[in-house]
Amino acid sequence: MDYPDKRGKFGEYGGRFIPEVLMEAIQDLEDAYERFKEDPHFKSDLENLLQNYAGRPTPLTYCSRLSSEYGVRIYLKREDLAHTGAHKINNALGQGLLAKYMGKKRLIAETGAGQHGVATATAGAKLGLKTDVYMGTVDMKRQELNVFRMQLLGANVIPVTSGSKTLKDAINEAMRDWVSSFPSTHYLLGSVLGPHPYPMMVRDFQSVIGRETREQIMRQEGRLPTALIACVGGGSNAIGLFYEFIEDTEVELVGVEAGGEGIKSGRHAARFADKKLGKKGILHGTRTFVLQDEYGQIYNTHSISAGLDYSAVGPEHSLLRDLKRAKYSYATDEEALEAVKILSEKEGILPALESAHAVAYALKNADKYDKNDVIIINLSGRGDKDIDTIMDNIERMRRLENLRPPR
Numbered sequence: 001m002d003y004p005d006k007r008g009k010f011g012e013y014g015g016r017f018i019p020e021v022l023m024e025a026i027q028d029l030e031d032a033y034e035r036f037k038e039d040p041h042f043k044s045d046l047e048n049l050l051q052n053y054a055g056r057p058t059p060l061t062y063c064s065r066l067s068s069e070y071g072v073r074i075y076l077k078r079e080d081l082a083h084t085g086a087h088k089i090n091n092a093l094g095q096g097l098l099a100k101y102m103g104k105k106r107l108i109a110e111t112g113a114g115q116h117g118v119a120t121a122t123a124g125a126k127l128g129l130k131t132d133v134y135m136g137t138v139d140m141k142r143q144e145l146n147v148f149r150m151q152l153l154g155a156n157v158i159p160v161t162s163g164s165k166t167l168k169d170a171i172n173e174a175m176r177d178w179v180s181s182f183p184s185t186h187y188l189l190g191s192v193l194g195p196h197p198y199p200m201m202v203r204d205f206q207s208v209i210g211r212e213t214r215e216q217i218m219r220q221e222g223r224l225p226t227a228l229i230a231c232v233g234g235g236s237n238a239i240g241l242f243y244e245f246i247e248d249t250e251v252e253l254v255g256v257e258a259g260g261e262g263i264k265s266g267r268h269a270a271r272f273a274d275k276k277l278g279k280k281g282i283l284h285g286t287r288t289f290v291l292q293d294e295y296g297q298i299y300n301t302h303s304i305s306a307g308l309d310y311s312a313v314g315p316e317h318s319l320l321r322d323l324k325r326a327k328y329s330y331a332t333d334e335e336a337l338e339a340v341k342i343l344s345e346k347e348g349i350l351p352a353l354e355s356a357h358a359v360a361y362a363l364k365n366a367d368k369y370d371k372n373d374v375i376i377i378n379l380s381g382r383g384d385k386d387i388d389t390i391m392d393n394i395e396r397m398r399r400l401e402n403l404r405p406p407r
């Protein structure tokens with residue numbers, strides 16, 4: 001599929017809705033990306049970083065115990081085994097290297113939970129680029145460990161005290177910085193969001209996930225999978241897995257949003273599932289589905305997993321949904337917690353809470369598949385970062401039953 005078009009549009013979504021003062025920075029970035037993405041030196045440098053630093057290719061693991069209990073062949077794409085414990089490093093190294101090729105000396109980034117900040121700080125350290133990460137003071141308090149981690153990696157964490165003191169305010173501050181600093185600074189955006197070329201560029205850097213998966217499943221099963229399942233925050237790990245398979249229309253693509261405390265509660269981040277609050281709009285430079293109130297004010301989201309807790313979704317997902325090429329569902333906080341427990345006990349893998357949403361969907365819907373069908377779940381990250389949250393919810397977890405297979 002040939003998206004986006006020259007203007008960065010995915011059908012009616014995407015595009016570039018930015019203040020005039022950012023136009024030059026964005027145009028320079030687009031020109032450089034178009035130039036270097038086909039450059040043999042850039043490609044081999046990136047390949048080398050991914051293989052010999054980030055630990056790629058990541059394995060495709062067959063889950064024998066889950067498969068026999070749930071009656072379908074279940075595989076996990078192991079992004080949890082990538083360096084720093086999640087898929088975010090693929091994009092951070094790609095953009096970090098691009099910044100170096102552009103002659104930039106400094107990286108800036110926004111972070112909510114700190115995961116993207118850690119990936120950016122890691123890339124900055126590896127590539128020798130000064131790194132400043134904007135983070136709301138509310139998030140800094142909630143994610144103290146990641147703040148310390150970034151500092152250990154040599155990054156400077158800049159507290160943001162405006163607005164709600166969370167992710168969206170950190171994005172605003174990073175953009176403000178970039179307006180005056182772009183001749184020497186690259187803004188390293190963390191998901192398939194923001195103005196063109198970010199949604200395309202981040203997708204391209206993450207699509208290594210799907211390319212590896214295709215090769216691995218052909219080797220291990222000799223056929224294409226029945227379904228690919230991934231959680232969707234901004235949507236970068238999902239599109240990274242899906243992209244290579246978009247033209248194989250027999251492969252079902254399923255994105256799983258954060259259902260939080262349930263759609264009716266209003267406390268969730270399910271931009272597609274909530275027909276009342278999820279509407280077309282513009283946020284941070286791109287047109288897409290955005291959770292908003294009746295006046296168009298951005299609606300505050302909730303999810304037990306910080307990485308899925310954002311009001312907008314990547315524009316390419318909005319198009320895939322309209323085209324019915326991908327379908328979107330959701331898992332609740334409780335279902336994600338239960339999936340953490342099941343995957344840990346049955347396969348010895350502790351997933352990130354984000355990834356557990358995809359696992360929960362797969363287990364809940366396993367009976368819709370035949371026992372010879374092959375489903376691949378993107379395990380976007382490892383769960384060590386979530387231990388505190390999981391411990392706080394352990395009582396709730398003891399009561400959970402609804403994802404268990406029938407006896």
Ligand SMILES: *Cc1c(COP(=O)(O)O)cnc(C)c1O
Pocket residue numbers: 086087088115190191192231232233234235236237238307308352354355380381382
């Ligand atoms: C950040 C994060 C996500 C959500 O981001 P996407 O852009 O939707 O992939 C999912 N899983 C993990 C482990 C993350 O750190």
